[in-house]
Amino acid sequence: MNDSNVTLVELSVDGVPVTVASGSTILKACQAAGVSIPTLCHLEGVSSNASCGVCVVEVEGARSLVRSCVQTVSPGMQVRTNTKRVLEARRTVVELLLANHPDDCLACMRNGSCELQSMAERMGVRRKAFPRTRKEPAQDSAGLAIIRDNDKCILCGRCVAVCRETQTVSAIDFAGRGIRTRVAPFMDKALSSTVCVSCGQCTLVCPTGALTERDETDEVFADLFDPDKVVVVQTAPAIRASLGEALGLPPGSLVTGKMAAALRRLGFAKVFDTQFAADLTIMEEGSELLHRASSGGVLPMITSCSPGWISFIETFYPSLLPHLSTCKSPQQMFGSVAKTYWARKAGVDPSKMVVVSIMPCTAKKFEARRPEMRDAWAWWKDQGQDHKPFFDVDYALTTRELARMIRRAGIDFTRLPEEGFDDPLGASTGAAVIFGATGGVMEAAARTAYELATGKPLPTLELEAVRGFEGVREAALDIDGKPLRVAVAHTLKNARAILDGIAAGTSPYAFVEVMTCPGGCLGGGGQPVAPDWEKRELRRAAIYREDRGLTERKSHDNPAIKELYAVFLGKPLGHLSHELLHTEYAVRKV
């Protein structure tokens, strides 16, 4: 709303006068009056479909109770939020939802973080009030990334809204009617055989355990306890800005050192950093961009770090695949380097190595199991060692899963010392940290590409034009008098706008960064649940704070990367890079 022509409305909430902008919902007015209205289906910026009825209030003169999340204020309105009628109605609404909800909170992944559970407590539910009417629906546990348990679904519609509005994927919708209404993919198929890109935004907004990540913590614990295995871990940039939050610290807590300490306490043989591979990605991707620009290659080149985005373009815009950078994501570059370069250097049998990555992402689970991601195995075969095929990355755990492991192992996170990463795959620069925020890959690439192209350092390191949370941001970089137009998009809805421009031949850009999730990886589908822009902003601030505090802030200044090229890879885009660090894409038919 434009601030200059806002008209104000006066009303009263529980007898207290309050003034809000016209067009505000009663819910907003109540919040302004300091009254907390319970909500379930309503989620700011995602959905408000008035389906649950928990937010009802009494309005003087209205015949029935009013759903405050959608009803707007009017002048002189008298709202009552805690009358007998309101409190009874709200409790009944929750009791009705619970009639068809299983009573297995103790074994549910969302035990402790479930909005329905806390709502039942808040509404004073003390009984199973109504018998079950719904039949037990099928569980969809086929996916590598996301599990659906419709028995826990309360039909709030947040997942449908985020999938359709934020991501324009529309893998799920309501199906059926009445008692048979359910959230379902096309033909009630498994989610994994639909257009779903595994972004996991639905798992963030789901109030219950109906949509969750595939939990692989037991598998990782089993490998950690296996004396024959060498289990190493890598952590994505965004984890250090969100793991604290998942363990009860304030949002935006930066916990890099404690995270490294916790991983060591869990028993990982080496605590490495995906940021090392992010620096490596910049070396390859920056070189690829300069090569494409100077050799008449396909432009704009689009980043390829975000696996949900890769599935999206493979599904919806396959004709534009040549625009994708051939660079693997940092997670996958790390895996293939760890199981070749590091395994040889450390004298470790690569087939006994287990690479675990900690990711803010559910799609990374899918990416790790893409059949082509076994380049280390192929490399060892070329060296004459024929192992049973293994993946470059064995497990991709979300932030939430790591938090679960830390709690389960009894590690008192707040009392851990600050520790560092192990060498050599733990060394990184500020350019790698900012990979965790939308615009960060662009900024990191600019820091290096500018210097590679001109031989001079960038005038200023901070590329403010590509920072922030605007859906699409653009900038013109001046590389020694030559302009380079770039754009940054986050969420697939905004990516679609850029792709439509490319398809129409009107795109003015040479380089585009796309991240699947709102805010980039810091708002990823594997992050702590129930996100909002305030929390995303705090995580973003933490990421840029980390960058500012580092001495090395450009990927090509990373000494471990220099050594990797000197003793192993040769040069960016060289033969070995192509084997280990680059990939190809395919049309995805569903």
Place this chain on the structure above:
Amino acid sequence: MSELGTAALSGKASVTGASARPISDDLRKQVAASAAAYRDKPGALLSVLEETQRLDPNRHLSEDALRAIAEAMDEPLSRVYSVATFYSYYSLVPQGQHVIVVCRGTACHTRGSLGLLQETLAMLGAEDFREDEEASFTTADRKFTVRTVACFGQCALAPVVSLDGVILSRLTPSKLKAAIERVARGGKR
């Protein structure tokens, strides 16, 4: 991927008996034509679904037909499925040559629609029809399909049954039986 996907779906699938057979080239063209005809009109998707079901040799919407409709109308598959499963008019399973829809609304129920339903089913040889399943029964010779509906909105004429889209009102079991026998012989309703 898709093989793994189907295998690991536990429990009962929600759409049983949905047909996977491909639609004919003719029907595909019809879908494209009606999509073009109804484009930008309100309720376009409803109309295209209705027309496609009517033109289908088995009076139903197969997976392939829904895919063709989604593509022609530029709608997500999940959306097309959502609409097709919401309205009782649409059938995702093949239907017989004649479709009998017994109204089970309150007015019809109080005036004996359960008896009509049971009589019809017995007459057509159905044994395991369960009303709570939103099921439909089709005879082995694919001549008749029996379904129920929550309400036609024709309560003043209760009890009502729709036979091939025509509402028969104030029915008794014997009147309904006679009507079914008439269409079975190829006669009029």
